Amino acid sequence: EAGVTQFPSHSVIEKGQTVTLRCDPISGHDNLYWYRRVMGKEIKFLLHFVKESKQDESGMPNNRFLAERTGGTYSTLKVQPAELEDSGVYFCASSQHPGTSGREQFFGPGTRLTVL
Amino acid sequence: AQSVTQPDIHITVSEGASLELRCNYSYGATPYLFWYVQSPGQGLQLLLKYFSGDTLVQGIKGFEAEFKRSQSSFNLRKPSVHWSDAAEYFCAVSGNFGNEKLTFGTGTRLTIIP
Numbered sequence: 001e002a003g004v005t006q007f008p009s010h011s012v013i014e015k016g017q018t019v020t021l022r023c024d025p026i027s028g029h030d031n032l033y034w035y036r037r038v039m040g041k042e043i044k045f046l047l048h049f050v051k052e053s054k055q056d057e058s059g060m061p062n063n064r065f066l067a068e069r070t071g072g073t074y075s076t077l078k079v080q081p082a083e084l085e086d087s088g089v090y091f092c093a094s095s096q097h098p099g100t101s102g103r104e105q106f107f108g109p110g111t112r113l114t115v116l
Numbered sequence: 117a118q119s120v121t122q123p124d125i126h127i128t129v130s131e132g133a134s135l136e137l138r139c140n141y142s143y144g145a146t147p148y149l150f151w152y153v154q155s156p157g158q159g160l161q162l163l164l165k166y167f168s169g170d171t172l173v174q175g176i177k178g179f180e181a182e183f184k185r186s187q188s189s190f191n192l193r194k195p196s197v198h199w200s201d202a203a204e205y206f207c208a209v210s211g212n213f214g215n216e217k218l219t220f221g222t223g224t225r226l227t228i229i230p
Contacts, residue, residue, distance in 0.1 A: 035218070
């Protein structure tokens with residue numbers, strides 16, 4: 001069974017440019033999460049999809065960030081325009097359903113974003 | 117609001133020595149607790165989890181953790197570390213249905229010396 005995949009693994013862009021990160025969850029997982037780790041800080045929650053619906057987007061830092069999950073499969077996270085403080089590692093995770101047994105979140109390898 | 121504290125940023129232990137990584141959480145109801153590990157160049161891997169029941173939980177790679185409600189702690193232990201255990205370890209908490217997002221601690225980086 002394939003795990004959670006993320007693309008690209010690294011991205012280096014200049015301030016003001018646009019970047020789109022992609023996450024492919026484990027097949028059959030309805031829940032998809034985005035997290036971010038800024039250097040030296042903790043991993044922070046950004047948002048949670050259940051299928052194609054945004055269940056919780058309380059962690060999105062501002063309106064420069066746009067997440068989508070069309071069709072309830074893969075998700076994209078777009079940053080437009082990127083700022084220096086957006087640099088960090090963006091993790092995607094998926095889980096089956098919110099019941100106890102399906103609560104484990106499986107993480108992808110992350111996308112390292114550097115904004116110059 | 118839920119929070120997690122990992123007081124040790126960096127720990128160094130000798131190979132074969134025992135290990136304990138500390139984790140304290142704050143959550144108003146029954147927490148769901150996790151330990152994840154991130155090896156260099158890898159994603160986060162779940163070591164173990166606590167939902168309910170026996171407060172001593174066993175995980176992969178020989179790790180265990182004990183949930184102590186009275187101390188709001190969920191410390192990770194291993195009796196004898198291996199060089200391959202060098203990594204960064206994260207404690208996390210989530211809540212009940214509708215609040216499954218993970219709140220992480222700042223992580224503890226483990227260095228193993230021969």
